[in-house]
Amino acid sequence: xxxxxxxxxxxxxxxxxxxxxxxxxxxxxxxxxxxxxxxxxxxxxxxxxxxxxxxxxxxxxxxxxxxxxxxxxxxxxxxxxxxxxxxxxxxxxxxxxxxxxxxxxxxxxxxxxxxxxxxxxxxxxxxxxxxxxxxxxxxxxxxxxxxxxxxxxxxxxxxxxxxxxxxxxxxxxxxxxxxxxxxxxxxxxxxxxxxxxxxxxxxxxxxxxxxxxxxxxxxxxxxxxxxxxxxxxxxxxxxxxxxxxxxxxxxxxxxxxxxxxxxxxxxxxxxxxxxxxxxxxxxxxxxxxxxxxxxxxxxxxxxxxxxxxxxxxxxxxxxxxxxxxxxxxxxxxxx
Numbered sequence: 558x559x560x561x562x563x564x565x566x567x568x569x570x571x572x573x574x575x576x577x578x579x580x581x582x583x584x585x586x587x588x589x590x591x592x593x594x595x596x597x598x599x600x601x602x603x604x605x606x607x608x609x610x611x612x613x614x615x616x617x618x619x620x621x622x623x624x625x626x627x628x629x630x631x632x633x634x635x636x637x638x639x640x641x642x643x644x645x646x647x648x649x650x651x652x653x654x655x656x657x658x659x660x661x662x663x664x665x666x667x668x669x670x671x672x673x674x675x676x677x678x679x680x681x682x683x684x685x686x687x688x689x690x691x692x693x694x695x696x697x698x699x700x701x702x703x704x705x706x707x708x709x710x711x712x713x714x715x716x717x718x719x720x721x722x723x724x725x726x727x728x729x730x731x732x733x734x735x736x737x738x739x740x741x742x743x744x745x746x747x748x749x750x751x752x753x754x755x756x757x758x759x760x761x762x763x764x765x766x767x768x769x770x771x772x773x774x775x776x777x778x779x780x781x782x783x784x785x786x787x788x789x790x791x792x793x794x795x796x797x798x799x800x801x802x803x804x805x806x807x808x809x810x811x812x813x814x815x816x817x818x819x820x821x822x823x824x825x826x827x828x829x830x831x832x833x834x835x836x837x838x839x840x841x842x843x844x845x846x847x848x849x850x851x852x853x854x855x856x857x858x859x860x861x862x863x864x865x866x867x868x869x870x871x872x873x874x875x876x877x878x879x880x881x882x883x884x885x886x887x888x889x890x891x892x
Contacts, residue, residue: 564763565589583759585751593762594734596769597724600703601716601736604743606750607757607765611699611719614733615642618717621749622693622742623668625650630666632658634678635697637860639670659809661686662694671713672697673706674810676846677823677856677870679800681810688712693742699723700821700846704776705814709738720765722847723820726775730764732757775849775875780817782881783873789882790824795889797867798825820873821846823856828892830855830867836891839876839884846872851881 568583580587590607598605608614619642623629629643633655643653654663659680662669669692671682676699687694688711695715696708702723708716718724720732737743750756780803787801802810803818810818826833833853834842840851844859851874856864873881 562592562763562766563589564759566759584754584756586756587759587762589759589766590757590762593757593765593769596766597718597720597734598736600707600769600772602707602709603716603736603738604740605734605736606743606746607720607762608733608735608750608755609757609761610731611717611721611733612638612642613755614717614719614735615639615697617746617749617753617755618695618715618735619643619646619651619668620753621746622695622715623651626652627667628652628654628663628665629668629670630654630656630663630692631670632656632672632675632680632682634680635670635672635675636699637863639672639697658682658687662690662692666690666692668692669694670697671695671708672699673701673708673813674802674807674819674821676700676821677800677860677864677868679802679821679823681802681807681813683809684708684711684713684813701814701819702772702776704773705780705817705819709736711813714738715742722845723776724768724772724847725765726768726772726848727764728845728848728850730761730768732761732765776820777817778875779820779873782876782878783820783822783871784818785878786871786873786881786885787822787824790822790885793886793889795826795828795892796824797827800824821870822873823868823870825865825867826869826889826892827867830857830869832891833869833888836888837884838887839880840871840888846870848872848874850874851876
């Protein structure tokens with residue numbers, strides 16, 4: 558992104574000598590979106606496509622890459638909305654199979670859906686085992702970003718981002734992305750996006766360009782703070798368990814993640830998790846993650862019994878570590 562980058566909100570562009578040029582109708586693409594896709598593609602090492610949300614990108618991946626009768630193997634403990642989406646598409650002939658991503662994918666999987674790391678359980682996939690699998694491998698790298706891990710370099714075929722989260726980073730844009738290793742996948746998904754009209758807005762694309770300029774600085778700071786908070790939470794008497802790749806560390810995460818372990822962690826408390834989230838003063842009691850402002854919430858309200866009743870998900874922002882720890886300490890005292 559340059560200082561002169563502007564938002565082109567046009568929906569049509571004149572034909573050139575009677576023929577459509579690079580841009581002709583915004584449902585297919587527009588200059589601001591293409592510039593943002595180039596920037597993200599350069600970071601990931603592939604060809605990027607933007608969508609109106611992370612869920613829209615996930616839907617495009619399923620419709621564009623899987624066929625009726627095929628099996629989609631989703632990492633157990635990954636973002637709960639992914640499995641719900643595949644189940645929604647079972648009426649169109651897809652089959653959902655959940656598996657432990659720390660080991661090899663199921664042999665009969667046609668599309669392998671990993672998460673690096675998983676949300677909210679923070680497990681990290683065995684990318685080497687997945688890359689050896691004959692099926693198409695997609696890695697949701699929302700929580701790590703290309704600052705920490707680049708799945709295409711480790712054999713993945715596609716990378717998915719809910720760019721609303723860390724890539725956007727300011728809680729002010731709704732955006733999704735798919736980054737393709739192969740031209741075949743890119744062309745198929747580009748055609749599907751045009752037919753379904755699932756194109757991102759120029760304003761969201763411009764905000765992404767803005768945010769990518771500070772992505773490395775934000776992620777590195779968030780990783781440092783998250784590691785320190787994870788260590789302190791791990792020693793707190795009211796905390797039963799902390800999930801964070803940097804504690805240990807997870808050998809797979811340590812192998813593939815460079816420069817930190819991200820700003821996302823989760824921990825279980827003894828007692829009513831909602832007492833903690835409603836006692837916060839600095840950290841926002843809100844959903845989503847990846848912004849410059851820290852957020853925390855009890856995940857049982859959304860995910861039901863698949864998560865422990867006391868599980869709290871913390872997305873670390875850019876606040877001072879001591880300020881955040883002081884807020885967590887006083888909130889934990891409410892238990």
